[in-house]
Amino acid sequence: MTTTLPRTPTVRGTIHPGFETILSAEALAFVATLDGEFAGRRAELLQARRERSKRISAGENLDFLGSTRSIRADGSWKVAPPAPALTRRRVEITGPPTPTMTVNALNSGADVWMADFEDSTAPTWFNIVDGQHNLYLALRGQLDFEKNGKRYSVGDVTPTVVVRPRGWHLCEKHLTIDGRPLPASLVDFGLFVHHNAQLLADREQGPFFYLPKLESHLEARLWNDAFTLAEDTYGLERGTIRATVLIETLPAAFEMEEILYELREHAAGLNAGRWDYIFSAIRTFAQRGQGYDLPDRGQVTMTTPFLRAYTELLVSTCHRRGAHAIGGMAAFVPSKDDPAATTRALTAVRGDKTREAGDGFDGSWVAHPGLVPVVAEVFEKVLGDRPNQLERQRPEVRTTAADLLSLSRTAGEATMSGLRANVAVALEYLAAWIGGSGAVALHHLMEDAATVEISRAQVFQWIRNSTRLAEGITVSRPLVQRILAEEMTRLTRDADDAAKARFAAAEDVFTEVALGEYMPGFFTNYAYVKYLLDSPLRMTGPLDHHKDLRMSENV
Structure with a gap:
């Protein structure tokens, strides 16, 4: 044999x-x-x-x-x-x-x-x-x-x-x-x-x-x-x-x-x-x-x-x-x-x-x-x-x-401040993650990748369901895009070029995993392939979702 x-x-x-x-x-x-x-x-x-x-x-x-x-x-x-x-x-x-x-x-x-x-x-x-x-x-x-x-x-x-x-x-x-x-x-x-x-x-x-x-x-x-x-x-x-x-x-x-x-x-x-x-x-x-x-x-x-x-x-x-x-x-x-x-x-x-x-x-x-x-x-x-x-x-x-499965029994409301916090905290964490830090202290909390996952999944869900916020505003993709632009301006106002580049990458990741017609299972697959690879492997062209994200499954 x-x-x-x-x-x-x-x-x-x-x-x-x-x-x-x-x-x-x-x-x-x-x-x-x-x-x-x-x-x-x-x-x-x-x-x-x-x-x-x-x-x-x-x-x-x-x-x-x-x-x-x-x-x-x-x-x-x-x-x-x-x-x-x-x-x-x-x-x-x-x-x-x-x-x-x-x-x-x-x-x-x-x-x-x-x-x-x-x-x-x-x-x-x-x-x-x-x-x-x-x-x-x-x-x-x-x-x-x-x-x-x-x-x-x-x-x-x-x-x-x-x-x-x-x-x-x-x-x-x-x-x-x-x-x-x-x-x-x-x-x-x-x-x-x-x-x-x-x-x-x-x-x-x-x-x-x-x-x-x-x-x-x-x-x-x-x-x-x-x-x-x-x-x-x-x-x-x-x-x-x-x-x-x-x-x-x-x-x-x-x-x-x-x-x-x-x-x-x-x-x-x-x-x-x-x-x-x-x-x-x-x-x-x-x-x-x-x-x-x-x-x-x-x-x-x-x-x-x-x-x-x-x-x-x-x-x-x-x-x-x-x-x-x-x-x-x-x-x-x-x-x-x-x-x-x-x-x-x-x-x-x-x-x-x-x-x-x-x-x-x-x-x-x-x-x-x-x-x-x-x-x-x-x-x-x-x-x-x-x-x-x-x-x-x-x-x-x-x-x-x-x-x-009793999610509907959860007390509380979806609010404009909650929506904005989802966008802002996700951007802050993603910018640090793209810079190589996975444990990030934000607002007295030690955040990890789950922070982005909750935030972007909730944004995706609220957009898809046209969720009505406590303030009477309906969540839509244009609304989130406006908030995203405002938070990017705020977070990069006094940033140096390197930080601005990390936030631009963070905006790209958030847009990909929260604002599309399809919600990926995890943000990490896309963000890893797009931004964390060593320079010899760094992507230079468009990402092929099946080839680049599932290549390890082609056994």
């Missing part, structure tokens, strides 16, 4: 110092193995996503799956017991693996650091490979540097590191096989596993992962198979790799138990990814009429009925199956310059986390080290000496499909 060996990926990105360590021949060979095994299934699952989205837009209803009813009805199965390094997860800090964030997160006092290659990282080639290099150094105690006259080094006591690779829908155009870009998720996973799996396994500290943007249990099955292949390749015991899945898409909310079942040897829990979940709810029903309109983003709180139903189902599902339930992001950024705003925000954070701890969550997320003590205090009051509250089963929760 003839065996065809995986082709070695071609590196098409610039090589910076340290990159040769991460992009070793052996590491690239493992990435090629993952690609050879799973790229085809990934392409099929992405096509299934698109087909399902079209059916829902045409009127198909979301519901719990009949084909997997037996899995939900079987009360005997559980996921693997928590790994020792993931038993206590009261406070998890998130952020991109830049040098400064890596040191600050590891010195934050949190229980877990989610090193994020996804929504809080603008996926430039430099950011992706440098992030891998920063983790490589930090895990070996070698990340030590000086910046702006300050010395940065990692202390002796650090959080457990959990890596979030990019989602299945994204590609890495700087690594190709026969000219085809590789799946970004497999690149991020493969490089980290190759360099760090044995080191972390020896310490009983991983490797651990957060899995973003899943829409079905079949996508979880694909990840589980990738974990198994990695364990076999590197001689790790089955279940060494653990994964927490972000339930941040509306379809995934209907398959929580099935997702845990598929990953049960490797499952560590589920996370309530609130901002992307709101975006997914808008996107899923963006073309289904006004019954699915939501009010201004700031009015959609976690006590909103459809979000309340989702979080209660998540906690009850996790604890029924022995998995951790991790709460949503506290995105506030404390400010020394505005103590009154800081006090108000900390009060709101404390209230939000008190609700989560009371509902049964085992921990929650923060975006800034200054919030770690606040959230730790809240969970300590509820948990005491216990590392978690897995024993709390929540049998009273009886969430129905109608509960999860």
Whole structure:
């Protein structure tokens, strides 16, 4: 029998110092193995996503799956017991693996650091490979540097590191096989596993992962198979790799138990990814009429009925199956310059986390080290000496499909200020993202890619539905274009040429993903291909949506 060996990926990105360590021949060979095994299934699952989205837009209803009813009805199965390094997860800090964030997160006092290659990282080639290099150094105690006259080094006591690779829908155009870009998720996973799996396994500290943007249990099955292949390749015991899945898409909310079942040897829990979940709810029903309109983003709180139903189902599902339930992001950024705003925000954070701890969550997320003590205090009051509250089963929760889909019960109004904020904040974030920053502090909040996704999806939906604002004005494309022009003038009035160029690119991205007849699934695909590629790959002509955005699926 003839065996065809995986082709070695071609590196098409610039090589910076340290990159040769991460992009070793052996590491690239493992990435090629993952690609050879799973790229085809990934392409099929992405096509299934698109087909399902079209059916829902045409009127198909979301519901719990009949084909997997037996899995939900079987009360005997559980996921693997928590790994020792993931038993206590009261406070998890998130952020991109830049040098400064890596040191600050590891010195934050949190229980877990989610090193994020996804929504809080603008996926430039430099950011992706440098992030891998920063983790490589930090895990070996070698990340030590000086910046702006300050010395940065990692202390002796650090959080457990959990890596979030990019989602299945994204590609890495700087690594190709026969000219085809590789799946970004497999690149991020493969490089980290190759360099760090044995080191972390020896310490009983991983490797651990957060899995973003899943829409079905079949996508979880694909990840589980990738974990198994990695364990076999590197001689790790089955279940060494653990994964927490972000339930941040509306379809995934209907398959929580099935997702845990598929990953049960490797499952560590589920996370309530609130901002992307709101975006997914808008996107899923963006073309289904006004019954699915939501009010201004700031009015959609976690006590909103459809979000309340989702979080209660998540906690009850996790604890029924022995998995951790991790709460949503506290995105506030404390400010020394505005103590009154800081006090108000900390009060709101404390209230939000008190609700989560009371509902049964085992921990929650923060975006800034200054919030770690606040959230730790809240969970300590509820948990005491216990590392978690897995024993709390929540049998009273009886969430129905109608509960999860009750968007029309959301209190509040769509307003002109909300519409303008959607445009302005999206432009501000996109300009920073195009400049290479994926975690951006705006108006005392740490924003990531979900900010743009909510904003542009809501604008698209309000235009399509001719939504009437509280002021009596009907949302239309000309109205949004006028607001867009006004905000561009305001934001670029005192900007230099480089900043003006970034805002011009931001305007192009927003126009493409919010003002067209078709709403793309994610803004990142278009913006990445158009603006983040290294100069040898930079586009010079018009973008071919199928060829340029789906080339990685041509397996």
